[in-house]
Amino acid sequence: MYAILDIETTGGKYNEEGITEIAIYKYDGHQIVDQFISLINPEREIQPFVVNLTGINSGMLRNAPKFYEVAKRIVEITEDCILVAHNAQFDYRILVTEFKRLGFDFVKETLCTVELAKNLIPNQASYSLGKLVRSLGIPVTDRHRASGDAIATVKLFKMLLDKDSSKKIIQESIRLSPKLQLEPRHIDIIEQLPTATGVYYIHRSDGEIIYIGKSNNIKKRINQHFTNSNQKSKKIQLHAAAVTYEATGSELVALLKESEEIKRNKPIYNRALRRTIFTHALYSFVDEQNYINFKIDKVDGRKKPITTFSNRDSAKSFILKAIEDYQLCQKLTGIYKTKSSCFKYDIKECNGACIGKESFEDYNKRAEDLIKKNSYKNKNMVIIDKGRDIDERSAIYIENGVFKGIGFFNLNYQINNIDVLESFITPMENNRDTQHIIQSYIRRNKRLKVIQLNSKQ
Template sequence: MIYAIVDIETTGGYGKRHRITEIAAFLHDGEQVLDSYQTLLNPECEIPHYITGLTGIDQQMVEGAPVFREIADELYDFLQGKVFVAHNVNFDYQFIKAEFDRVGREFDLPKLCTVRLSRKIFPGLRSYSLGSICESKSISITDRHRAYGDAEATAELFGMLVDADDQGVIASLLKRNSGEAFLPPNISKEQFMALPEKVGVYYFHDINGKVIYVGKALNIRSRFKGHFSGAVKGKQAMKSEIHSVSCQLTGSEFLALLVEALEIKKHWPKFNRAQKVKGTSWGLYRYQDGAGFERFQVAKISRFTKPLLSFKSHHDAWSYLLEKVAHYNLCPKLCGIQKTAAECYDYKLGKCEGACCGQEDAASYNQRVGDWLQQMKKERARLLIKEKGRGAGEDAAILFEDGVLKAYGFVNREDDVVADTGFLDFLDPVKPVSETTYILEQYLAKNFSSNVIMLDEV
C-alpha cells in the first residue's frame, strides 16, 4: 500500500470559496519515502495579507506559477490509487477535491489523519498540533507553514506512527465503514458514542475548555454527526478546534430552544455567528388620536419610549401586527399598515368596519382593541409552562414574567405544581434574555392549552 502525505497552503479556510497557493506531497510505502511532488499555484485571486504573514507566500511569488488546471493531470496521476494522508486531513482533502471538481475530475481516495493517528498511537501528548508533535518527537521542520516543509515533517511523523502501531490502528481506520471518518480529529469514537440520543443542548469546547459553539437538538448524537457529515461548508475551522463535547438534557425542544438562547448570550461562542444578534430593537406602540380611536405603530425602540411589546426585527413586529389586525377586524390604516388610499385595502386580513371613514364610532372600534389588549395582558402575565421532563416521572417547569424567561427547573410529576406555588423557590433563576420572548410567542401560538398556567389566576 502506498500513502500520499500531503500539505497545502491556501488563501483561506473553505475549499469551495478559497484557493490553493502551494501543494506538496510525499509518496511513502510505510517504511520510506519513494517520491515527492511540489509546486506553487496561482490561485487566480488575491492572497490576504494575514495569509502572507503566516506563510510568506505573496502575490508576486505566485504570479508566474501554474494555475491548478495546468497541473491537474499530473497531480491526479501522482495521487491516484494512494491513501491520502495529512495532518487534519479533511482540510487538505476538501481543498484538493474542490479544485478537481472545478476542472471536472472525480476525486475520491481513502483518507488517514495524522492528528487522529497520533492521539491513538501517541496518547497523552500536551498538544497534537504539527509543531507540538514534531517538537515532542524531535522531528525538525525546515520551513514551517510552507507546504514542502510541513509535508516532509508529516511524512517523518507518519513513519514513526507506522513503526509504533502495534495495535493495528492504521488498518482499522482505513476501513471505509469504520464510522469515524466524519469525526473531528480531536474527538474519539468513544466520545462520540457517549453522547446521548436525547433532546437537549450541546457545547463544543476548544483545547482550553472554552465554549466555541452551542446548539440544540432532538437527538444530540445524531445532530453532532450532522455537523460534520457530507458537505461541511464553513465548518472546517470549527472542526479542527473542537477538543471536547458536553451537553445538558432538557426533555423538550421548547426548553432546549430557551436554554440555547441563554447559553449563547452567556458564552458568546465564536462559531454561533447567526444567533449572536443584538437585542430587541423594534416595538409596537399604542396611542389615541384626536377622535378617540386607539391606534398602533411599529417603530424603532428608543431609550425614552416603552413599547407595548418588543421584537428582535421589524419583520417579526410587522407579522404580529398583521395577524392581530386580521383576528380582531381592526383597521389597517389605524394600525399603521396602510399609508395611502381613501378606503381600506382588502389585505385578506378581515374586514375593516369603517372606523377610518366615519362608518364606525370610536367606542365600538375600541371595544375590539380592548379584547386584543386583554388577551395580550393574559399572555404577558406570570406563566408557568409544564413540559416533558428528562425522564419518567419528571416534568420541566418553566416560568415566564412579562413575556421573558425568569426561571426553570425539573419537578416530580407527582407534585401538584399549581396548588403549591412554593416549588417556585426550587427553580433556577436565569438572567433575562430578550430572545426568549420570541420563542415564547411562537410556542403560545401553538400550545396555549392545559400545560400553560397563568399563576396570577391560581
C-alpha cells in the same frame, strides 16, 4: 463521569470508624450507568446512636463481606470518575482510611453537593441532605441508609448541573478526564449523543466551551458541525475534544438556556449569536379619536413593545392574521395607508373604525384582547411544556411580567402557587432576547398550557 456515593459508619473516634454500608451510583451526567450497594462487616462495634439513626445493627452485618472483599469492586466502579457526595470530605476520608489499612493509596478528585448547593441554591434554611431535598421537591426514601441517601444525592446533583449555567462542573470534569487527553474521533463523540431536544456544548480538551447550540436532534446537529466544510465548522472540528449536552424535552427551555449560556460563557465561535435576535416590534398608541392603533417598526430600546419579531416579514404576517382573528381595521393597524375608509370596509369586512362609524369602545375591546394575548406584562404565570421524561414537565416562570427562570417538576408534584415554583426554578436573566423567545414561542404553539398564578401575599 461521576461516582455518587454515600457511606454509613459505626461512629466512634476520628479515623477509627468502620464502614457498615456503602452505595455508589456511576452517573454520566444524565443517567445511572452502574451501581454498587452493599452492607459491610466493620469488624468493630457500632455506636448505639448510629444503630438508632440507621437501623443497622451488628446482627445484620455478621455475614456481610468485609471491606477488603469489596475493595476491588469499589476501585473498578470509581475508575476515571470524580467522587460526589453530600459532605464529600467525610465520605472521601472514610474511603481513604479504609484503603490505607489495606496498604493502598486511594486518590480521587471530589465534589461536595453541600458546597455546590450553597453556591448554586443560596439562602436555604438548611443544607442537610434531608431538609434540602425536601425543600426542593426531591423525593427521598430510606433516609440514613446508604442507597436512599445516595439516590437523593444523584437527584440533587442532577438539579445542580441544571442550575450551573456557567458550566463550571462540566468543564472541570472534562479537563480531568484522562480519555480526553487522547486525540478524539468525531465519530466516537457523535455515537454517544442522543437524538433528543436540548442544548449542546462543544469543548476543547481543557474543558473550555468553544460553542453552544440548541437543536431538536442533538446527534444530527453535531454531525452537521463535524461534516460541514464552511470556515466556522472547520475551526470547530479542529478544536473539538468533547461534546456534552443537556436534554430539555422542551424547545422553549432549550432556546432560553442557549441564549442565557452564550451570554454568560461567551464561547469563541458563538460571536454572531451574542447579538440581539430580533429586529422588529409591534407597538400601540391611541389616536386623537381614542382608537387604539398598531404599528410595526424597528426595535427601539426606549419604547416597550407588545411583542417582537425576527424580521419585518414575520411581523407583517402576524398583523395580517391578527386583522382576521380580531376583526381589526387595516388603516388602524398601519397596513392600509388612506385618509378615508380602509379596503376591508369597502368590501363590508370592517366595522368602520377607520371612519369613526364603529365606536372606539367596541373596537378597543378587540384591540386590547390582541395586546393581552401577546404580551405577558404585569402577569404572574407559568408556561408548562414537555419535560425530559414521560413523567416530567418543564416550567417557565414569569412574575409580574418579568421572566424569572426555568425548571423541571414531576407530574406528581402540584404547582399551585409561586412558593412551590421557586423551590425548583433556576433563576435566569430577564432581557429583550428572552421576552422575544417566549412571546414568539407562544405565538407558534397555540396549545401550550399556561397557568395563571396568584401574586405573593
